[in-house]
Amino acid sequence: MSTMEKNYKPEQPAVGQSISRLEGYEKVTGAARYAGEFNVSDLLYGYVINSTITKGKIISINTEKAEAIPGVVKVFHHKNRPSLAWFSMQYADMDAPPGSPFQPLADHKIKYNGQPIALLVAESFELARYAATLVEITYEQEDFKTDLIANITEARAPKGGLATFLKPPPPKPVGNFEKAYENSPFQASGKFVHGTEHHNPIELFTTTTVYKGKGKVTIYDKTQGTVNCQLYVANVFGLHFKDVRVISPYVGGAFGSGLRPQYQLFFSVLAALELKRNVRVTLDRHQMFTFGHRPPTVQFTRFGASADGKVNALNHEAIAETSRFEDYTEVVVNWSHMLYPAKNTLFKYNLVPLDVFSPLDMRAPGGSTGLHAIESTMDDLAYQMKIDPLEFRLINYAEQDESVGRPYSSKELRQCYLQGAEQFGWNKRNPEPRSMRRGNKLVGYGMATGIWEAMQLPARASATITTEGKLHVNSAVTDIGTGTLTVMSQIAADEMGLHMDDVTFTYGDSKMAFAPIQGGSFTVSSVGSAIKAACNALKKKILKKAKSIGNSPFKRVKIDEVIFADRKMISIDNPAVFISYSDIIAANGHKVIKSVNFAMPKVFKLKKYSRAAHSAAFVEVEVDEELGIINVTRAVTAVAAGKIINPKTARSQILGGMIWSISKALREESITDHRFGKYMNMNIAEYHIPVHADIHDLQVIFVEEKDDIVNELGTKGVGEIGLAAMPPAIANAIFHATGKRVNQFPIHFDTLM
Amino acid sequence: MITENISTPVISHKKKLSLTINGEVKTLEVKPWVSLLDCLREHLDLTGTKKGCDHGQCGACTVIVDGKRILSCLTLAVMKDGASITTIEGIGKDGELHPLQKAFIDHDAFQCGYCTPGQICSAIGMIAEGKAKTRTEVKELMSGNLCRCGANTNIIDAIMEVQEGLTNE
Amino acid sequence: MNDFNYTRVYSMDEALANVSLGKGHRVIAGGTNLIDLMKYFITTADELVDINPISEHQTIEELPDGRLRLGAFATNADTAYHPLVESRYPLLNRAILAGASAQIRNMATNGGNLLQRTRCYYFYDINTPCNKREPGTGCSAINGYNRTMAIMGTSEHCIAVFPSDMCVALAALDAVVNIVGPEGTRQLPFADFHRLPGNTPHIDNNLMDNELISSIDLPEKGFSSSYSYLKLRDRNSYAFALVSVATALDLEHGLIKEARIALGGLAHKPWRVQEAEDFLKGKQASKTNFEAAADLILQGAKSFEFNAFKIELAKRAIVRNCMMALDPDTQQPGAQPSL
Structure with a gap:
């Protein structure tokens, strides 16, 4: 222990700084290895064979021709599948909706078009792909239904269950909606139709399974949950939990598609265990359309407002697709009453089971669907009442969450509206539709509100003071491109009073401290809180160690009487009393000091509040008057999402959400031919996501929002909120430009001619 | 059956070829059906070049062959015998990042990073072509590289910074 | 993609000798369409004949009478950015640059552009009926999702569209296609090169299986104003x-x-x-x-x-x-x- 110089200044905190991604070098040099890029020796390649019918039975599978080709190792199918877990729930991963999860190769039944029905394993990728076409399969076809609209009368209530914890059912009716609506001087209603969308991350789903012998496997997988996949593999294949290690250091985008184990994982592990070899299975782009997707949804709204501009009646009903075997649900209709304090409400959410694979959360699931209907109906009302759409939102501003009668833990939506409008120049809007133009292009301004629940899930983290006196933190969490590595390092650095350079964060490995699946905008709040908890515990261990040293000046010091800064523990009363981390480690016999801790949401405290991130989007579109071609020329999204840990990566998250908004409103759709029960554009030449030429001026504002309740970090998450408000803002801008309200997404330009 | 028009399946032999990759001559033997992309990734362990669609729809596999940006998924390795190929691993020199690589980091021009090598190789090819003078033209001539995370504006910002830098020289 | 042998040819004669061997021999130039189709098993081949080593037909040349000859093996990008194309045939420049992506234009050849197949969803899905892919199986597009399909010159057998941009400009400019075959050379006016589907939608154009495109001629008049x-x-x-x-x-x-x-x-x-x-x-x-x-x-x-x-x-x-x-x-x- 030594005396420190006076005038000690704590380092500038890392949290709140715009720090470039720590893995940037690896990503721009090609050094970052993704799941399909671990070129272990003695590797076999598997190619999945998919059903070409939509429903029925496999009558025969003939693999003779294929297996006769030199280099073909084996074809796995339902008839030669080894005995695996038989109990359906063994296949249930952490994100499984109520029902009975799909079991690959379980039997001869075909449940949907593109169902994986066999795996051909060969010495090379090219051979596996080719020989797969030589496997002869005969089917018995049955009638099927894949069309939501044609079968909408079959809608029924979803099954309840654990899933309702994160996805609550619609709130119960309040007041008397029908009467209130009937008596409303202003009424707006709409039918909103959304088609199927597929996540289509640019990286293909792939798994490399390294066979370690004796029922042990190390798996490089593309996933949003290493522990989730570990659990799934252990359960399905009857392996010891500890013998399964799932590693996912880099994930080439996922957007929800990696929340559940995808079938290439099952097949890769199956083949590796059976053949006792290393096996890689990579899906083709068209196979990326053969699992979860954003479900097609039809919505109906009826909103009524009184003469003073107050919304007094809200009715929002949604009917969505699910599979025959699981009841996948989204929160679609719960949002309007969280935003607008009407006295009379009626909400319904129903499902139509069809012969498709189960839908799966896709960026801003439910919210981006429901808010389109809500915010376009609100827009419609505003025009009817001749009130500025922004003014109309302010008139109906909810100071508390009326849907549950609780205050918000924080809500700076008003500032989102005001700052967004200011930066956008909303006041330059001529209220009249079709009144603004540039040359032969109609110009439209539109705005909308966004909301996304701020969630926290239980998570663990491990924090260690290393022998060099530095900090190492770990979690099994993935970084799907959200900036998790950088942000977690920032949180940890500040907790222990270290420079970013003195902190390492390792992640993406099921061996590390437990983390939930990465989604729902809850990663920072969940894992970040766990890191905080682990660091807090570590601090106590450091103090305890310091007390144990002979003549320690810390003998009577309590934990709240020290600070941790500048690589040291320092007495607050007397800054001359301190001990550096390296001295602590030396005192510990040069052994590391480590703490692994758990962070849970403080349920009892949180129950008193609603917690949500909010946003306001302002959009300018240009629509070619004769040709209909639409461009989103300018957009501003103002976001209130609590504490922003890293404005640089958070801004990118919002920009990503804004570009997804353009895609959702104007570009992407999986086209189904219901005669065949399959998607027809199963490639990214015809499944249109935006190209650079589609993207113009996008601006992001983070509104200051302090929240001491939501979690210890005060964060609400930024992964989804960028996609909440902007799709309806685009639709509303198109209405303003053209006078046409198109409620079907994506909006094809030709509908505006 | 789709394979009916092949009477007896051909079983081809490996071909010997020589590729100059990032300045280094590599000789190897591959079968004709191996794409340049799979040759790089599976045979040469150069996994920086990415497979996003394998059908010329996304641009993730962009590499520079004899000075031009092309898609390595739509060409066969055997067709490039004797060619000079630059991949993302060879963009920087002597451990120094290329200005575009630096600009991509500074502008946060990627999230998941999977389209990034293709974006960077494509941008280098585009700058060498010298046809893009405005931001609109850069966007058009970079439109063969999809980004699903939505880093588009940051990618174009990064390219504009470097391109302007070059024209100022 | 099925397994195939690979041959490089160094002259047109050699190339012609190879293609005359029958259907299993397919010419590969840029490969941007063929490899795509082969990976989907829409097209198969026993032998790929690589014509890239042929030194002829790679360039863009002005003929003594003022016409411009576009080599069939020149890339779309080299064609679009050729100074004479930019100055005298800017319409062609614009059309080429509106197609595909810069990377694909750097690979795809002029001959290949004329020979590219349709992008009809059903043609691309080998598990649906398609008269163009498998004659006699029926057209799935007529009663299917046909937003992208044809409105002119369709038949009850096929409503697919030809996807090229370059060819639209070539048609407008009254280009002429130069063809070489076992009997020597012949010319087809551009309008006669591609066919309507009629009852033979599997035949896209009037190039015979044993012929190759050597070049495309543009008349002197380029409409550059x-x-x-x-x-x-x-x-x-x-x-x-x-x-x-x-x-x-x-x-x-x-x-x-x-x-x-x-x-x-x-x-x-x-x-x-x-x-x-x-x-x-x-x-x-x-x-x-x-x-x-x-x-x-x-x-x-x-x-x-x-x-x-x-x-x-x-x-x-x-x-x-x-x-x-x-x-x-x-x-x-x-x-x-x-x-």
Whole structure:
């Protein structure tokens, strides 16, 4: 222990700084290895064979021709599948909706078009792909239904269950909606139709399974949950939990598609265990359309407002697709009453089971669907009442969450509206539709509100003071491109009073401290809180160690009487009393000091509040008057999402959400031919996501929002909120430009001619 | 059956070829059906070049062959015998990042990073072509590289910074 | 992709000898369409004949009589950016640059561009019936999702469209296709190169299996003063046309001496209507006259469940593009609408 110089200044905190991604070098040099890029020796390649019918039975599978080709190792199918877990729930991963999860190769039944029905394993990728076409399969076809609209009368209530914890059912009716609506001087209603969308991350789903012998496997997988996949593999294949290690250091985008184990994982592990070899299975782009997707949804709204501009009646009903075997649900209709304090409400959410694979959360699931209907109906009302759409939102501003009668833990939506409008120049809007133009292009301004629940899930983290006196933190969490590595390092650095350079964060490995699946905008709040908890515990261990040293000046010091800064523990009363981390480690016999801790949401405290991130989007579109071609020329999204840990990566998250908004409103759709029960554009030449030429001026504002309740970090998450408000803002801008309200997404330009 | 028009399946032999990759001559033997992309990734362990669609729809596999940006998924390795190929691993020199690589980091021009090598190789090819003078033209001539995370504006910002830098020289 | 042998050829004679061996021998040049089709098992081959080593037909050359000869093996990018194409045939430059992506244009050849297959969803899905892929199985598009399909020159057997942009300009410019075969060389006017589906939709064009395209000739007249290419599609770039229009005008004192209007995305081949071009001759270059010409072009249009919009869209696109041709400097990158 030594005396420190006076005038000690704590380092500038890392949290709140715009720090470039720590893995940037690896990503721009090609050094970052993704799941399909671990070129272990003695590797076999598997190619999945998919059903070409939509429903029925496999009558025969003939693999003779294929297996006769030199280099073909084996074809796995339902008839030669080894005995695996038989109990359906063994296949249930952490994100499984109520029902009975799909079991690959379980039997001869075909449940949907593109169902994986066999795996051909060969010495090379090219051979596996080719020989797969030589496997002869005969089917018995049955009638099927894949069309939501044609079968909408079959809608029924979803099954309840654990899933309702994160996805609550619609709130119960309040007041008397029908009467209130009937008596409303202003009424707006709409039918909103959304088609199927597929996540289509640019990286293909792939798994490399390294066979370690004796029922042990190390798996490089593309996933949003290493522990989730570990659990799934252990359960399905009857392996010891500890013998399964799932590693996912880099994930080439996922957007929800990696929340559940995808079938290439099952097949890769199956083949590796059976053949006792290393096996890689990579899906083709068209196979990326053969699992979860954003479900097609039809919505109906009826909103009524009184003469003073107050919304007094809200009715929002949604009917969505699910599979025959699981009841996948989204929160679609719960949002309007969280935003607008009407006295009379009626909400319904129903499902139509069809012969498709189960839908799966896709960026801003439910919210981006429901808010389109809500915010376009609100827009419609505003025009009817001749009130500025922004003014109309302010008139109906909810100071508390009326849907549950609780205050918000924080809500700076008003500032989102005001700052967004200011930066956008909303006041330059001529209220009249079709009144603004540039040359032969109609110009439209539109705005909308966004909301996304701020969630926290239980998570663990491990924090260690290393022998060099530095900090190492770990979690099994993935970084799907959200900036998790950088942000977690920032949180940890500040907790222990270290420079970013003195902190390492390792992640993406099921061996590390437990983390939930990465989604729902809850990663920072969940894992970040766990890191905080682990660091807090570590601090106590450091103090305890310091007390144990002979003549320690810390003998009577309590934990709240020290600070941790500048690589040291320092007495607050007397800054001359301190001990550096390296001295602590030396005192510990040069052994590391480590703490692994758990962070849970403080349920009892949180129950008193609603917690949500909010946003306001302002959009300018240009629509070619004769040709209909639409461009989103300018957009501003103002976001209130609590504490922003890293404005640089958070801004990118919002920009990503804004570009997804353009895609959702104007570009992407999986086209189904219901005669065949399959998607027809199963490639990214015809499944249109935006190209650079589609993207113009996008601006992001983070509104200051302090929240001491939501979690210890005060964060609400930024992964989804960028996609909440902007799709309806685009639709509303198109209405303003053209006078046409198109409620079907994506909006094809030709509908505006 | 789709394979009916092949009477007896051909079983081809490996071909010997020589590729100059990032300045280094590599000789190897591959079968004709191996794409340049799979040759790089599976045979040469150069996994920086990415497979996003394998059908010329996304641009993730962009590499520079004899000075031009092309898609390595739509060409066969055997067709490039004797060619000079630059991949993302060879963009920087002597451990120094290329200005575009630096600009991509500074502008946060990627999230998941999977389209990034293709974006960077494509941008280098585009700058060498010298046809893009405005931001609109850069966007058009970079439109063969999809980004699903939505880093588009940051990618174009990064390219504009470097391109302007070059024209100022 | 099935397994195949690979041969490099170094002369046209060698190439012809190979292709005459039969269907299993396929020529590969840029590969941008063929490898795509082979990976989907839409096309198979026993032997790929690589013609890239052939030194002929790689260049763009001006002929003594003023015509421009585009080598069949020159890339689309080299063609578009050739100084004589940029200056004398800017319409061709615009059309090429509206197609595919920069990387693909750096690979794809001119000959290959003429020979590319349709992008019809059903043609691309080997598990659905398609007369073009498997003659006699039926057309899934006629009663299917046909938003992208043809409205001109369709048959009950096929409503696919030809996806090229380059060829729309070549059609407008009255290009001539030079072909070599076992019997020597022959020429086909561009309009006669591609076929309508009729009852043989599996045959895209009039090139015989044992022939090769050697080059494409452009007449000296390039319409470099009044021209425009407009491409309307579901995103601003890197997507196939729903409707595209190539317009070339020869104007004198505000009157139209000669008009060329070719359309893409509407038919099994680039679409031109002589009657409409004749109508414009000697008339004022006015919106009204262009509208009348557009009506003439679209008068035989037949739409299907999801593509009725194409008729009106094509009419408006023709008019717009003719107006843009009067002021070619207003053209936007990616052949987006301007004015």
